[in-house]
Amino acid sequence: MLNHLVREIGLETLLRSSWDVHLLCFQRFARMFAYGQTTIIFTFFFIALGINEEQVGLFMSYTLVGDMVMSLGMVLVADRIGRRKILATGSMLMCISGITFSYTSNFWILLAAAVFGVISPSGNEIGPFKTIEESTLAHLANLETRSELYAWYNLLGGIGLALGTVSSGWIVQILQDNYGWSTIGSFRCIFVLYSLVAAVKFLTSILLSSKVEQHAKHSQSEEGESDDMDSQEEDPLLDSLSNSETEDLMSSVQSDQQPGPLSEPPASTSSKARWKGIVPKLSSQSRKAVLPLLLLFSIDSFASGIASQSWISYYFSERFDTKEGTLGVLFFVTNFVSAASSLVAAPLARRLGLVKTIAFTHLPSSVFLTTLGFPSSELFAMTLLILRSCTQRMDYGPTQAFVSAIVLKDERTSVMGIVNLVNTLAQSVSPLLVGRLARLGLMPMGFLLAGGCKIVYDISLLAVFIGQKFHDN
Template structure:
C-alpha cells in the first residue's frame, strides 16, 4: 500500500504564516506582544485626534496661520521632551519613562476636552503629548524599538518591526473611522455644537492614554537595558550592521570568528552562521563597507558620519511629511470636497488598511532584497502621488492619488527600523534612536506653520508638491549615501 501523501496545505499554511511574520510574533515573549498592543492603543488615539485637530481649532475661531504655529510649537515642545526622556531612559528605566509618557498623553487629552483657551491648549500640547500629524510622537517609539531590538533575535527583527508598524497603522485606521463617525453622531443626532462634538474625541484620547499606562505596568524587567545579558555586541547578521557610534572590544569579533556567537544565531540550519536573516548566504561573510575598511579597522569618525547622514536624511523626510500631515490632508478634503467627519473617517480608514496590508508585503520584500532596497523603491511611488495630490478638482482623481500614496506610504517603516536596529549597539540604541527621533521631530516642526500660511492663501497644493519632491530627494539621497551597503552583497 502506498504511503500516505504529504500534507501540502499544512506546509503551505506554515510557509504563509512565516512569510506574514506571524510565526515570529507567536514565538515572541509576552513583553513584545504587550508593546505591540500599546502601539495599537496609542496610534488609535493619535489617528482619531489628528482627524479633527485642525477642524477643532478652526471651530474655536483660530486662524489657519495660528493653527500652523500651534502645531509647530507642539512639535518643538515634543522634540525637547523626547530628547530629555530618551537620553535618561536607560538609566531611569524604560518602563518608568513609558509610564510617564502615557500619563502625559492622558493629561493632554483631558485638557483638550476641558478648555477652549488657545494658550491652555498650547501648554497642554507642548508639555504633554498630542500628535498634530497622526504619526508617532513623544518618547515612545525610541524606547519601544530599542526594547524590541533586544527582545527579538536578529532573524525575527524584520517581522517584529513589520508588525510593530502594522499595529500602528491598524490603530490609526480604527481611530480615524471610530472617532470620525462618533463626532458626526454627536453633532447630527444630538444637535451638539461642532466644537463640543470634537471634545468627545479628546476624551477618548485621554482614556486611551490611561489604557496605555495600565499596559505599561504589565511589562517585565526584561525590557530594561540591564536585562540584556545575552547580547554583548551588535547584531552582525546582515551586511548593514557596522555600529555607527563606536565599537567596544566585545564588538570586534564577527559571528564567523566567535564560536559562541555563531552558536547563538537564531537560525536552525546547520550553516546558519553563514546566513543572514534576509536569506543572503554570502552577505555575512562581507563587511558592510566596500571602501577597503573592515569592521575591525573602520574609523569611529567614519561611522559617526554615517549616523549623522542618517539623521539628516530622516530629518528631511520628516520635514516633508510635516508639510502634508494627516490633519492638513483631512482639512484639505473637507474644505475642497465638503466631506463630513464621518466620510473623512471612512476614507482615511480605507487608506490606512491599504497601508497596513502593504507593510506585510514590505517585510517579505526586505527578506529577499534587503532593507535598503525596500526602503527606497517602495517609498518613491508614495512621494510622487503626494506631489500631485493637491492639483485635481475631481474627487475620484484626488482619492485615487491618496490611495496610491497609502499603498506604499509605510512600506519603508519596518525595514528602516530593522536597519537601525542592526547597525546600533544594544547600549546605544535607545539614545541614538531617540536623538534621530528628535531630529525628525525638530525638522517636522517647521512644516505645519508653512502649510498654515499656504492654506490661508489657498495654496495648499504647493505644500503637497513640495512635500512630494522632498520625499523623492530623500529616497535618492538614501540610495546614494548607502550605495555601498546595497552593492556589497552583489
C-alpha cells in the first residue's frame, strides 16, 4: 500500500528525477518562501510610510507592468542566452531589491527596485523564474510524468509560501512587542531576510547543469548530422546540387567576375532577421489553442489580483483588527492546505484528463471566494478562506502540463513567457480597482467580482478545451 501511495502521488517520479529537477524545485521553494515573507507586510509597509490605499494599488500596478516588460525580454532571450544565466541574473536582482527596500523610503526608488529586482506585491509568482522553470521541467520530463513533477513543484512552492508567511508574521510581531522595534524597522528586517534567500537561490542557479538548456536534447542528433556532413564534404560540390542550383551557382560566379561594387544585404533585412530570431513564431495549430487560452487566463489573473494575499491581509486587519502573527498562522494554514491538495491533482488528471481536472478542482474555490467578504465573524471569514484554499491551487500542476502539451517543444519557453505576460498584464489592472475599493470600504464587492470572474473562467475553459489534442514531445 505504501509503494502504491508513493507512486500514486508522484513521489517516486520526483525521487527518480535528475539533480536539475531537484534544484529547480528547491529554487521554487526558496523563492516562494521569500515572497511569502513580504506579502503579509507589503501593504502595511507602505501604509506605515504614509502612502494611502489608492497609491499602494497604483504602486502594485506599476510594479506588475514594469515587471511584465522586463520579464518578457528575459524570457524571449532565455533559450538564446542560456536559462541558467537568466535564473542567476534574476536572483541577483532579487537580492539587490531586498537591500533597497530595507534602507530607503522613497516611492520611486522603491518602485524601481520592485520592478527590476522582482519584488512580488501580491505573493503570486512574478518575474521570469516560473516561466523558465516550467519550460525546463517539461524539457526534462515526458508527458506521462510531467503532471506529477509539476504537482510537487507547486507543492514545494506552496510550502515555502506557507512557511514564509508564518515566519514573517511572527518575526514582525515579536520584534515589535518583545524588543520594541518600530513598525517600519520590523518590516525592513523582513526585506533583509528576502535578500539572504535570494543569495541562496543564486547559488542553486549556478549549480544547474547544461542539460537544462534548450539545445541539450539536440546534442545527439546534431552529432549524427555532423557525421553526415563530414561524409558529404568528400563528395564534389556540384554533384550535391540540383541542376537549377548548379546553373544559379555558375551564373553567380560569372557575375562576380564582372567589375562592380560589392553588394551587401540591406540593413533593414538584417535587423528584421535578428528580430525574428527573438520574437516567437508559433505554428498555426498552436495559435488556435493559445489565443483563446490567453483570454481565459487574463480573466482568471484579473480576479487573482483582486484577491491577493496582500489585500486579504489588509482586509482582515481593517475589518477584524487581526494581528500580524495571527495573519501569518492563517496564511500558513491556507498555503499549506492548498499546496498539499496539489498532490491530489496528479492522480485526478490521470483519470479525468487535464482539462476536467483544472475546471472541476478550481470551481469550488471560486464559489468560496465570492462569499469571503460577507461574514461579520472573524472566525467564519477565516473558515471560508481555509475552505477556499482546499482546492485553490489544485489546478496549478494540470494547467502547467496542459500549456506545455498544446504547443510544440521549441515553442514552450516563448509560449509560457507570453502566458506569464498576459497574466501579469491582466493582474496589473486589479490593484487600481482594489485600492479604490479598500479606500471606500467596499472590499467585499471586490471578492464577489473576483469569484464571479473565476467561475466564468472555469466553465469557459471546460467548454472550449474539452477535446484538445496534445503534443507528446
